[in-house]
Amino acid sequence: MKNKIIDVLNKLLQNEKLGRSDAIEIISYVTKIEYNEVIINQNNFLSKKVVKHIFKILKSLAKGKPLAYILGYKIFRGHKIIVNKNTLIPRMETEQILDYVNDFIKTNNKNKLNALDLCTGSGCLGISMFLENKQSINKIVISDISKKALKVAKQNVEMHDATSNIELFQSDFLTNILNDKNKFNILVCNPPYIDKNDLNIDDSTLKYEPKLALFAEDNGLFYYKEVIKNINRIMAIKEQFIIVFEIGWKQKDGLETYLNNEIGLKYKWKFTKDYFNNWRNLIIFNKEI
Ligand SMILES: C[S@@+](CC[C@H](N)C(=O)[O-])C[C@H]1O[C@@H](n2cnc3c(N)ncnc32)[C@H](O)[C@@H]1O
Structure with missing residues (x-):
């Protein structure tokens, strides 16, 4: 399986509940690469460990868990806001x-x-x-x-x-x-x-x-x-x-x-x-x- 950022991004976008910015946010969160860097470097490869983590997140999302609770934050008016249950x-x-x-x-x-x-x-x-x-x-x-x-x-x-x-x-x-x-x-x-x-x-x-x-x-x-x-x-x-x-x-x-x-x-x-x-x-x- 190819683990290019762009491929993983497309896979994430198959989940209709996820917008493009959410998908980029997930990759940024797991890789600890800045959001804008994810956008610029879409041809870079991701490690198997990272991809595994991303797919684990997809499974939680499929069960209905909100993305903000998975990531532990939500962007509100451009400001990062920590959230939990x-x-x-x-x-x-x-x-x-x-x-x-x-x-x-x-x-x-x-x-x-x-x-x-x-x-x-x-x-x-x-x-x-x-x-x-x-x-x-x-x-x-x-x-x-x-x-x-x-x-x-x-x-x-x-x-x-x-x-x-x-x-x-x-x-x-x-x-x-x-x-x-x-x-x-x-x-x-x-x-x-x-x-x-x-x-x-x-x-x-x-x-x-x-x-x-x-x-x-x-x-x-x-x-x-x-x-x-x-x-x-x-x-x-x-x-x-x-x-x-x-x-x-x-x-x-x-x-x-x-x-x-x-x-x-x-x-x-x-x-x-x-x-x-x-x-x-x-x-x-x-x-x-
Ligand atoms: C709809 S949430 C709003 C949270 C946040 N302001 C927002 O807009 O995302 C309502 C909040 O009211 C709090 N709340 C519920 N009953 C309350 C009460 N009797 N007095 C003060 N806060 C209360 C809840 O703990 C919750 O944090």
Whole structure:
């Protein structure tokens, strides 16, 4: 059997769940050759040991194990984020939360902003926010109920040299946050939002990803409502603030009703769609953005 990189790459691409970048990432991971070097050197030969390891990975993938858990990391907005079975794998659709936050930061005249990443998991949102806005950020608190997830988030904070600006905080959602006198200009939150009765969940997600990251009470709306009713106690309402949630695609109407009843005309909000045309984000703010 020929063990050229190009041949192994083509073999990997026969797995329809793998994109080209995933296949290159696998070869890079096993060979410890930089991603770009793999692309440039496709005619180089791989050792039998390496090929054996790659095919072992293919077998795990065939059983449904997510690639990120096999490699131990996921690339999120171009940043490497360590993950394990205690953290949700950061999703592509979650990346756009930071487009809204970055726009807010660009147009905000205060240059040292405080941010909160609730339900941080791997820390992907808070850490990416820091990496992309180092000049504008004072402090980011990243919080989760899971000690095991926070251990991974801590590894990510350290790997990205963010320990001076990012504080890890264990909290059952808002319990310890509400008592804190610090108020935030930015809140990002991708909470568990799958309705407990929803049976329409991907098998691999259900089998491999932490249940704690997935399900929420009240048709999946519990965590959004908790934040919405406590905006005055969390956010720097006398300054400009923004809250960006990821939401489930069926949750817009339920949230809209709740927003109308709870905050009425006090603050503004808008819903936005993702690349697949599904409702994906709820943005709440106090000044035009
Ligand atoms: C959907 S995951 C999001 C992880 C990460 N922010 C992301 O976007 O990939 C939700 C996270 O909420 C955490 N979580 C679940 N219940 C919580 C609670 N009561 N308080 C705080 N965090 C909670 C889970 O441990 C999990 O890390």
